[in-house]
Amino acid sequence: MEGCDILTQPRCIKYLQRQSSPTGVALAEDEFILHVEGTARTQRVVRHIGQTSWPGRLTLTNRALYFEASKAVSYEDALKLDLSRPDVDHRVNAGSTGPWGAPLFDKAMIYESTQLSEPVVLEFPELTGSTRRDHWLALTKEVIFLHRFLSKFQIEPPLRAWEVQARTILGIFRLHAAREMLRISPPVPSSFLIFYLFEELPKGDYVLEELSNSLGGTDAMHPCSATLILKRLNISHRVVEDAEVKEGLEGPAGGVTESLVSLETTIGQARERRRSLSWRRRASKGSKRKELLIELLSPLNQVLPWFQRILSWENPLITLVVLTLSMLITYKEWIGYALATFLLLGVIEMLRARHKKMAEKCNEIVVSTSSEQTTMESIVSAQHGLNNFHAAVQKANIAILKIWSIVVSRAPKHANSVMLVMAGAAVLLMMVPFKYVIMATTLLFFASNSKAGKSMSDEQSNRRLREWWDSIPVIPVRIVSDGMTS
Template sequence: MGFLQDLFFGGEKDAEMEDETVPNPIPLLSSIANSVVYRCSRILLLPMEQLQQHFEADLPDHVKQPSLYARNLVEYCSFKALHVDTKRPDHLADKDFCRLTYDMMLAWEVPDKESESLPKETAFGNDPKVEDDDRVSLFYESVTRMASQVDGKKTVGLEAFARIAPACPALADPITVHNLFDALTMSSGRLHFLIYDKYLKSLDKVLKSAKCMSGPPHASSLQLADGEIILDVDGVMPTKPVLQHIGMSTWPGRLTLTTHALYFESLGVGSYSKAVRYDLAKDLKQMIKRELTGPWGARLFDNAVMYKSNSLAEPIFLEFPQIKGHARRDYWFAIIREVLHVHKFIRKFNLKKFQHAEALSKATLGIFRYRAVKEAFHIIPSHFKTILAFNLSEKLPKGDKILKALYKHLELLHGRFLHHDAGHDVVETSSDEKPQTGSFPVSLCTLTRMGILLHKEDHPEERYFLDGDVHVGETSSLQKAIKESVCYSGRVEAARATLDQVTIEDIDTNVAVVKELTLPLVELGKRLLFLAEWEDPLKSTVFLMLILYVVYRGWVRYILPCTFLSLATFMLCHKHQNKAKPLEAFQITPPPNRNPVEQLVTLQEVVSQLETNVQAAVITLLKIRGILYSAFPQTTNKVAITLITAAVLFAFVPFKHIVLLVLLEAYTREMPLRKNSSEKLKRRIREWWVRIPAAPVQVVRTKEHKKLKTASSLKHPLQKDGDPNRTCRPSLRG
């Protein structure tokens, strides 16, 4: 165990030594909290006592209640120190920064002496579960479990991570911090330092890679717009290209995603051709979805993304070949959607200048974090567990409230900048003066510090904002909206779990389920048909009198309200009776299994029946067209006289009486007194309809169609032999 302790916790020895050498510790705080406050005071160049005095002077009384004092003091010191420490471009690569931020989380969980003496939860008590992962890292699971066995107490919980991590803009986003924690802990509930350190190293690597991609030669070859950042590139290796499918053509090449567009460079002989740009920023009704693709348009492999917009004549398909699974495609699908959603957010709220840049920077950092998690742990969180802020806001129930709260945050930021820009500049205050807190463009400033984005004149300078977007001991409006939305998402996930349980792939079984579920309606229809056929004259007569009386008295308008009221009463009664009882499973008898040949025969019969129905519908429409355009004068005269008579009736006869006549006529067709005359009338109408010829139809083939289909191959079902454009009449069957 000694070797493992040195391996995993060698960096903790310095922290333990600092715990012992903290000068003038605050009596109320725990040892780890005193260590954190002491290190924060060194970063801020202030004594611990003076830092505590600033805390008591700056914050309201409800934050300094005895039960909250220690934790809020740790928060206050941590936020102020992180605001200073994160100004260094290389802070993510600093081991001391990694250790300090992790200790801040530990101190947040154990801020005072009382909490220090309480037993902590055992780390990694649950089995990890990974969703949508094709290549789970065994190192991630096994080494983490080994580390937790060495020192299970040195782990961080969700609440501590969610409070401290967003104070470092590159590290986490307030909207997705809970999902980021779940991704790092594999849903185990506790975060170990080993995983946290690995995540920071991966994130630092991704940010440095992004900085390199933003420079020549790749960025210059794409001719990027001002402020456009390269987010990721795929297909660089010749053995792992990205395939672009347009129609029947396929090109291998390199795909680049920026904050404004997709660029595809097809691979030529030793070099790439000029990039084709697919815009993601403008409102071109873009649509992107997962799709199957393959050679010559075949739908074989589930590893492609379809992109469609008004600027394209036909959709394009970007295929990400992969031997097993489709994680590569899912990653690109997620980050492309994130760019689309952030621009949708920008257009919806009409963001301008640095508000626009801040929203884009927020999405950019989210994609970099997404890359870091994917590259470090080979997992791709999706659905309600995604760590992309705008994707999550679009998916979560009431996610629009999150976007609205984010807009208000940006609006407040814009107002503060205008206030300072008008001449009320904030100067650096001395340690005795109360600092001004509030929002500032943290994501934009983070990318600018790291050299990924160049500073513009219309962007606010950091000197205008002394503190970050932090709320010591309080919950911001954005965090409240997130909590409300996450609460609803739990219900949605539970509902989705039930859907997965009842989803049946067999078509015959699904048909059987539909029949059983609609059985009450079918039985009701059978009873009405029984009454309409007058098999029991007494019951049919009573029902007819009842219907006529309801219509005559004008009670028809109460039928729908009574139906709704009956359904509500039915549901409430069942709710009262089945209180705290699970719903019983719906039982059905599955149909006998059929072999593939029988299924093919059934499918052929269904297709044949569908074709017959479509042909009958075409014939009906052509006959109606002929009548409307007076192609057959005799028939047109009869139909016109009938329509004029109906118009006169509807104009001068009360509608209630018309309804009574229609009901009486329809219901008494099978009545013994009317049965013979009704059958004779239906026969005459059928004979009249059959005598009506169909209007002519002409099938005009295009030149391309003629090239693809020769005269000896497929012919149009309505076309005879001879001239391909000849006029023909459809069959008058039925």
């Protein structure tokens, strides 16, 4: 029972309970305020609409986000962004804002959804960093992921659904309390937010599935449940009063115990996977240098943009022409043997690289940072879109380094898998009439990049593929300037 008494009523909970409802809005019976900013006693929140800016009050509840533009002595009616609708595609991302719409300061949160004609841009001004924006971004995503979890796993019984919401609310309150105590170095939000953490954690979807299974026997509340802890904090739901008679039950049933054990096992596996991937991510520290991208992609700097425009269907007419030509070329069956030979040569080259122990010889890639531009010219050229450019460069560098890591067998397990797939594909291409294979492959490849193909993609399979890709180690990168040798 000690764990139930750890959380008392901190100042943040009392402060939130004293907050008034958003102007012109009646909160639902099970809706509670979780965070507020933009009032006279808190820091400013600004909404940007085109080139105009509107300060106001921003309120987050366990169901929606409300923004009220400031008037002389009060607020206008609140703009409601409903985060609880599972049929709406919610997208919340970090963004940059500035005077007259110029993207100068990376302190904004951009909310987009299919129910809005244009995105809602909210800025959280502060002198240094973007801690406030990151905090609001994490809380908003947590609420979205909460309702997505309830909808995906069809958690319909009121008491079970409220228990899930109570755990989320409790995690947000604990995050507020931790930020209140650690103002100089605020804690990472993912340490307190359940769904925000497991949406980002490798195999986190397995943990969420086990969590839904563990809720199967929570029709009766136990003394340390999140529902009863919130009730002691004067935050309660009507279903809690209906279930009051079941509060005294002793312990969960055997089936629930097994579910909890399975949940703990899955969480442990996810933590181990996260720790095993952490050092690989640290090895990618220098991979966002643009000099590295130029060095790696120098032969492809002309072909790649043109190829990407075709695949993204930016010009449907050109894409259809390329697709038609590709289908016509499939009648030349000798291309199948050529591709089979190319794949087998790739397998042979990878085996040769492993035999010569190139993974040990190629421990790093040396990139020169020298430039013919002056310092001022470099600053001016990097002034526009620097953050987005660095993010794109980092992704491209990591992708190429991982491919190179597979080629030289720095990751033997991944290299073996790739070689088996390549060899199997080579055998398939030699046995099956190639024109049928290439026609099906071409159609599938182009269709998967269309809007209809993206809507039919398998989310779980794509997630497994991304996790397999993230587990590939990258070759360490050492940046040197002229006059230094490897």
